Amino acid sequence: MEKYLSANNIKIPVLSEDSKEFVRYLEDKDVDEEFIHELKHDNIKVVYIDKSLKKLAYQTKEMLYDTLLFNRNVPLKQGDLGVFDVTRKEAAYFQNDGEKIAAVFGVNIGYRYIEEEKLYVKPSNQSKWKAVSAEEADVSVTITIEGEMKGTYHFKRIWP
Structure with a gap:
């Protein structure tokens, strides 16, 4: 059956x-x-x-x-995703904005940002994400730039 x-x-x-x-x-x-x-x-x-x-x-x-x-080999990204180290050149592309770096490199949300709503939009599925406090977060990521600590950033999925 x-x-x-x-x-x-x-x-x-x-x-x-x-x-x-x-x-x-x-x-x-x-x-x-x-x-x-x-x-x-x-x-x-x-x-x-x-x-x-x-x-x-x-x-x-x-x-x-x-x-x-469907891809059974890719686990759901939730919780603390760890540390992502980027180069100074990569960081400069995002004006050294740790939150935007975290959204793109760490959480893979993408770089489309709706300023008025303060939301990131993930290109692959058009899901919306917001930077939040650690207590509210679905995912968190720490960013370093060539080994130097930039910060830890937290994001929450906004469901339709």
Whole structure:
């Protein structure tokens, strides 16, 4: 008997990318930690079989066009992600702003920053992140510049 993944006791359908027709249900063995995290926050729009890559893919509610492929080899990034050491040249690109360096190198949120909202937007899935205190953080990262301590930075995911 197959073990199907379900949300609120509803099996999650996998659709054909072209026709949007039902192909099968998503199974536990299909998913990765990032997908489970998105699912817990009710942020999955659709799961389908990518026609060009012939692999399972999904979109979050934040994504317009891009998709994410399931990758069981990549763990969910949460908690303290450790120390990231950057060169002075890399730091200068970000005007030595430790928070922006942490967002790009440490948390891999990306460098799109919405000044009015004080939010970072991750390019791969359009998720929004905010710099917060250590107590509120989903992830934290320490930045050093060629071995010299710059600081520890904390970020929280803002769910749709």
